Amino acid sequence: MTYEIAVGPNVRKSPYFDATVEDGVRAFAVYNHMFLPAHYGDPDGEYDRLIEGVAMWDVAVQRQVQLEGPDAARLAQVLTPRDIAGMEPGQGRYVPLCDHDGWLINDPVLLKLADDRFWLSIADSDIGLWATAIGRERGLDVRVSEPDVAPLAVQGPKAEDVVAALLGEAVREIRPFRFEPRELDGIPLLLARSGWSKQGGFELYLTDTRRALALWARVREAGQPFGIGPGAPNDVERIESGLISYGADMRRQTHPATPYEMGFGGMVDLGHDFIGRDALAPLADQTPPRRRVGVVVEGDPPTPGHPVPLERDGAEVGFVSELVYSKRLGRTIAVGLLQSGVEDGLSVRVGETLYPAHLHEVPFL
Amino acid sequence: MTYEIAVGPNVRKSPYFDATVEDGVRAFAVYNHMFLPAHYGDPDGEYDRLIEGVAMWDVAVQRQVQLEGPDAARLAQVLTPRDIAGMEPGQGRYVPLCDHDGWLINDPVLLKLADDRFWLSIADSDIGLWATAIGRERGLDVRVSEPDVAPLAVQGPKAEDVVAALLGEAVREIRPFRFEPRELDGIPLLLARSGWSKQGGFELYLTDTRRALALWARVREAGQPFGIGPGAPNDVERIESGLISYGADMRRQTHPATPYEMGFGGMVDLGHDFIGRDALAPLADQTPPRRRVGVVVEGDPPTPGHPVPLERDGAEVGFVSELVYSKRLGRTIAVGLLQSGVEDGLSVRVGETLYPAHLHEVPFL
Incomplete structure (x- = not known):
């Protein structure tokens, strides 16, 4: 079952909106009070493009x-x-x-x-x-x-070739998570080697959003020889790669989690003053009550689009936030939070049905 | 052009979600990181029901x-x-x-x-x-x-009859903006005389969301004799009635406004300490730079689903946040923010086209 999205003034349109419409966007999500293209009618082809080629994403929602x-x-x-x-x-x-x-x-x-x-x-x-x-x-x-900045992501194994064609060979030297100011036909950008996939690529932080359609056209044109096409942050790839999605995997008001539970313990530096320090300090040497896990789910579960319980012997011992079918793995996989100490005997409950599940390391691929 | 909405775990489903699906919901918006039913396929009939009869709305998004x-x-x-x-x-x-x-x-x-x-x-x-x-x-x-509370609104001129049938005649004595705890078949509620329309009605703040489907069914059943049907917060009615929509009419990060500009000056009490007091106090005796206005738009403008400029003599002098066609008025109306002192000679710009516009008091009806 699919539903329409109501397009109204309460949610902002991206400056790339008209270009994504022209390129055939079919579905939107909403993120940071803004429309986020979700797919262009060919989820399978869009996945392949990300894994094997190169895709361009309107991620202006990344405010x-x-x-x-x-x-x-x-x-x-x-x-x-x-x-x-x-x-x-x-x-x-x-x-x-x-x-x-x-x-x-x-x-x-x-x-x-x-x-x-x-x-x-x-x-x-x-x-x-x-x-x-x-x-x-x-x-x-x-x-x-909140300055009006509109990231455009170029992601996939051929992304570097596209960005090099666009901005010169020197971009190949940019290290992960580094960024540099650039201009493209007078369009001001920050060019960063980053993006919400593990397939490699760049994010072009457009700082003059009046030039959004021009930038979109230039990236599209430079990408033609490499088979570029439109795409969107990809839920299958992000689960395979173990990327975290705040809001899906944890959200403060509905399913809160600590950095230790999410596997960020190594990033918690108790040597400086920060918000949450007094609460986290006593947890530093403890086993967290839950831990982030990857799960392989047997059977042929539906993907319900919301978190579902992880159970053991009829008791809820955690949840998985998102199930996807990975065609590269040929199975259904998920990520979630599980009580520490629980290792086996797991099932995922979708509606009234239990699907056997076992743990898998993250990333899956 | 319509688009699908991506249903994924990043956005919460309301506890009434399955009931709204059963009742034929066709479109959703997203509000407070949660799906909000937007319409059930018959916007015109849903409007009539709100104005002349009674409608039930899933407004669990009102967190x-x-x-x-x-x-x-x-x-x-x-x-x-x-x-x-x-x-x-x-x-x-x-x-x-x-x-x-x-x-x-x-x-x-x-x-x-x-x-x-x-x-x-x-x-x-x-x-x-x-x-x-x-x-x-x-x-x-x-x-x-953020406790898990799920308001269900019953709105329209027959809403009081429905709620009286459901919870007893005493509900007719509840004054505007007052609320009382109630139980319905053991379902715990706060019953409030309120709602985001000017057609009268109640909001049932459900405090045990495991009972959401039962509550939905009971309201639906009690409303049958009064012709109840599902609906949603209605953009046409809210513009006619002059209700403000934060996010649409103003939003801090995109189109900020002060209480004085929005017509809330009478609510600003400088006699107590509050956040923003130092900034607002000097404005108290000034004419605000802009004011909230109602606008009647001539011609047959499209309703673009995003804010558009108000112009005078080729210069931008404000914006309207939302245009709607009011069939009760037989014309297109809008609300917006306009520079103080500007009274006439206005146009609304939609794309490349200017539509003549003139001011109208709010509420329109």
Whole structure:
């Protein structure tokens, strides 16, 4: 069963919206109060393109929360358990954010643009409100805003060739999570080696969104020889690759999780002051009550589009947040959170039916 | 052109989801990270039902941010410019919320459940994060959470008859914005005389969401003699009635507005301490730079589903957030924000076309 999406002014359109329509977008999700293309009518072909070729994604929903001013670094550091002291301008870093009780509230990439200017490239929660409240209540000299920046992702094994054709061979030297300012026909960008897949690629952070359709056309054109086509963040690939989706795998108000449970323990640096430190410090040496797991599900379960319970001997021992069928593996796989100590005898419950399941390391591929 | 909505675990399903599917829901919006039924395939009939009969709406997306503890009232008061000192348990009040610079960040109804327990029944932004940050950073003794409460709205001129049939004649005595705890076949509710329409009605705040399908069935059954049918918050009616939609009419990160601009000046009480007070106080005696207006648009403009500019003599002087065709008025109407002092000579720009427009008082009906 499919449903229409209501297109109304409460949700923003991406500056690439018209281009995605022209390229045949069929479905949208909503993320950070903005429409996110979900597929273009050929999920299977779009997956293949990501795994074997190159795809271009409208990910303008990946909003930037900008911290700017003398205390920008101080605010960035207090927002995350991860140590950011060694970061240089032009460097990005994955930075889980926690509330005062140690529950995750987002897991952005932090981009250091200058000593006094940072972007949090956020997942789906209003970190602009959070960062504003923390900065102002602490009296920090920092302005928090959401500049109109629209990332366009180029992802897949041929992505580097496309971006090199577009911006020159030097892009091949850009290291993971590094970014550099570029211009393309006068279109201002930050070019980052990053993206929400494990197939390699770049994100073009467009900083003048009036040029969005021109940028889309240029990427499309440069990608033609490499078979580029439109696509979207891919749920199958992200499960295979073990990428975390805040909102799906955990969300503070519905299924909260700590950094330790999500496998981010190594990023928690108790040597600096940050929000959630008092709650997390006592947990540092303990086995977390739950752990992130990969699961292979037997039988032919439907993929219900919402989290479902993990059970053992009739008792709920965790949940999987998303099930997908991986054609590369030829089976249904999932990720979830499971009680520590539980290793076997698992089933996934979908509706009234139990499907046998066993643990698998993450990433699956 | 219509598009599908991607149904995935990043967006929550309402506990009424299966019932709305059974009743033929055709389109969804996304609001507070949750699916909101948008229509059931007959927008015209659904409008008529709201205006002339009675409709039932799944508005579980209207999440409750609970403030609980000795300092709950103190936190509630600091969050809003409006004076809440006189509120009694069982009373609700519309309370705009501002950031430190005086920009609106949400416009919930505050429900006072007890002297130490409040709900903010929120519009579409993460006020749970905001209220947590403010409460914790100020060291207040209050817990902020999002309890799993699922409002079901019964709206329309026959709504009172339906609710009386369901819960007894005494409900007719409940005054606007008042609420009372009730049980229906053991299903626990807060029954409030409220709802996001001007057609009258109630909201049933279901507090045990395991009973959602049972509640839906009971309301449906009790409403049969009155011609009840499923519906959704109605954009045409809300524009006719002048109801504000945070996210559409203003949103902090894209088109911010102050309470004075939105016509909430009378709710700003400078006699108490609240977030945004320092920014708003100097504005109290000034003409706001913009004001909220109603607009009648001539010609036959399309309704583009996003805000569009208001122009005068080729210059942009404001915007309308949403255009709708009102069949009761036989014309296209809109609401927006317009520069103060501008009264006439207006056009609405949709794409390359200008449509003549003139001001109209709000509400239109």
